[in-house]
Amino acid sequence: MPTYNGDEVNALVLDVGSMWTRAGFAGEESPYAYFPTSVGYMIDSDSESSKNNKKAPEQNPTIESNNENAEKNDSMDVDTETNKNEKSTNDSEKSDTRLKYYVGNSGISLFRPGMEVKNVLADGMVDDWDAYEKILDYALYNQLRINPEEHPIMVSEASWNSAEKREKLTELMFEKFKCPGFYVCKSAVLTAFGTGKSTALVVDSGADFSSAVPVYDGYVLQKGIVRQNLGGNVISDLIVDYLKEEQNYQITPLFEIKRKERVEVGKQPIFDRRDLGGITDSFRNYMIRQTVLEYKESVCQVLEYPYDENTASSRGNKSFEFPDGFSLVLGSRRFYEPEVMFQPNLFFNKDRTRIGKNLENMNTDKNDENINGNQNMNNNTNLERKKDAHEYMSIQELAYRAVSKCDVDLRPHLLHNVVLTGGNTLFPGFTERFSNELPKLCQSSRVRIHTPGSTIDRRYTAWLGGSILASLGTFHQMWISSEEYQEQGTSIVNKRCF
Amino acid sequence: MNSKDIKDILNIHTEQTVPRSSKKLKLAKKPAGLNRELVWKGFESSARNDHLQFHHWVKQDEPSSDYYYAKFNSTFKVPQLDPDEYQSHFTEYDWTFDETRYLFDLCKTFDLRFQVIHDRYSYSPPNSEQQQDIKPSLNQRSIEDLKARYYSIIKKMIEIPALRKKYNILGTDQNSGTQRKALALLSFDKDKETERKKLLEELLNRTTEEIEEERKLLVELERIQTQQKKLARERESIMLSIVPFEETTPSMVRADPNAPEPQQEKRSSKDSFSEKRNDGTKKQYSDSSESKNIINLNKNKSLVEINTQLVNIPSISKSTYIPVRDLKLGPGAFLRSEKITPVPKHRVEQVQLILDHLGVSCSISAWPRPFMPTAPICDRFEEIIQNIVPLLELKKVCDKTEAELCILESRKNMLVKEVEQKKHDL
């Protein structure tokens, strides 16, 4: 049926990002499943008893406004069971580790006493293989509902993934999932393909970090990769700090709220807390992050030119109400925190410590303690972790440095094909601003910024690229077959997938 | 077509559980068109070295053949290096056989994409755990180094007959005619490439000020060019007034200082230049070699012999003779009558009287001029004036002399009377 360049061989495409996982069928236009990459877990001493409990977990007083619940209740509780039944050998081993996982939208955002939340990836690479396996389980068995033994599977990876991790992934795919064919592809390459390009500079700003990756003719140029830990989470942390320091307000996530009252704008909220035992910090932080994300999505924007109070305040106000009833009307502030992507030096010193009032207002000696104390909720924040690192650079400089590291012949092509992607670039005005800033750094070349169509598309451009690639007839020869794996072992992945 | 349709077609009934769980099952979407003659069939591809079998939709009656897309699996043949040949032909001082083979392997892996080859190039010599410190310097081979190395070997494989036979690079063994072409294709000039990249880098790294200055210079250049055009146009209009205009108009209009230099001028620009300068008023005579480049603008042969000079007309790369300019005349058009020798102011009246007396009618503005200043009339008029003015001059001298004579005469008479008086007194 070679009527167009595609040939459906029933391949699956999995794009496990540090924030979201996208999974679906090659050849389709959008991923079938889209769920957080974080997992919930708790100590599960007795798998039998937990199984019984599962049917009626502690969902007691349901969270009224959480309409997702009804729809997605079929998530992990039930599904883990089916897994276990289907593949008893593997899973019984897993349960020896006595961790019970909760995956998927409702799996993770539903309160369970004692449930912790953790990230599966760190720095874009698989950090927790157990949890990663759960993510794949959930995607394949619970979402796509297929038998992986019948489908070649394409998986995305960070451009800087290590050879060892790739081999481990290969082993997982063939040994655990027994897929007939497997391929792993850099997500920057997939993003370029998803935008219809084979040569591009892929600038991706996600939650934990932002990166600029040169792609040439479908290959990542490793020596050109530039990245740093400045992304959406830093903006979220800055917003939390602002609320705390200037509004004297701390976010209480929805699941903790039993009853709230209407209060005037800017007035402290009046609400009753649910009487919950076993709230873990990690779960609470995860839920706070979700609230901040809502805040970012609803009010935050980026100015097209460097931040200026007057321009910013002329753009109108927007109001936002937090789950506990606290509400704010925001003017110029809406533009302030996202500015960190373009002018990090407004917010951070050269050693990446915060510039600003919070430090000055405190006793200098106790600075660090205080920050730690205040942020015990956010003890994972970027603000804390990267003190020893180099100065932050703006996203335009990040892109420019990546280009400068490439051969001079390539630079004009890369600059003419800059692809902007990642959740953190979704602020209204981000693309325009980036398009204004980058050319300032490279005056003698023509710069063109491409963004995958709508904001929705931009969340799964890489997946789309995988969908296109895996369904190309000519891609057939690229798959690593299980036969090849049996003969050559895991090292084949580093000889086949570049 | 939605997933329900597919399931209908495939006779698949899902468990009637939650609506969310109803979704496409095991099989990929059948291609649109609900073509019921399609079957889900296994296939293999000759582009693979193993027997990986995938399934896809094919027409029921289609004979199974090789995978349609297998033929797109084209790879560039990178030759395998042989250690003995390496020793006799390909050694180079800072390359080892091992590293060269590593380079060739990368060339094969990445289909000669040197950008990628260079990116992934990280050669470490075998059994060199103790030589870790050598690595960095080796890794610093530039793209040009790698290309130069690869292409120099490939070139030798064409140049050396034995190797040409063996490797048959680009089909050079079968067809000797392609050999030169292939060599030209494969020759890589490292120094030139390095230099080009250096310049390109400089171009890309221009500072804002430099770019601004460049922009200004370009504006200035444009200004100068328009100025030049204007100047050229002015010069042409002057030429028009010198050379009979109905002949020269077409060629002059096209005159453009930016037009490519005419060939003839280029060939002997020095000579013709000095000729024009040093011997500008050279008499007309044609020298047969030049004559074909000389056009005659003055088609009506003049009755009078005039002095001419040879000039180049830049726009058509030809020369022509034009009359030598009379230095007295000055440039531009003038009235013939203006050139009649002026009569000194104090004589005008007298001249006029004489002309009247002679019956020559004329107008008087600054000085007398004929009413109809045709060339012969002007000539005659000039002649008359040239007679009258000296005549008046002579008359004046004559009058003066006569008056003197009178005075002397009367003086003489007085003196004679005096003498006679004294004689008489004595």
Ligand SMILES: Nc1ncnc2c1ncn2[C@@H]1O[C@H](COP(=O)(O)OP(=O)(O)O)[C@@H](O)[C@H]1O
């Ligand atoms: N609409 C939005 N506006 C602003 N920020 C957003 C938006 N959607 C997601 N984000 C932020 O983008 C980050 C996630 O980006 P994403 O590319 O999905 O992550 P990753 O690539 O790391 O998996 C988060 O910090 C999130 O807060």
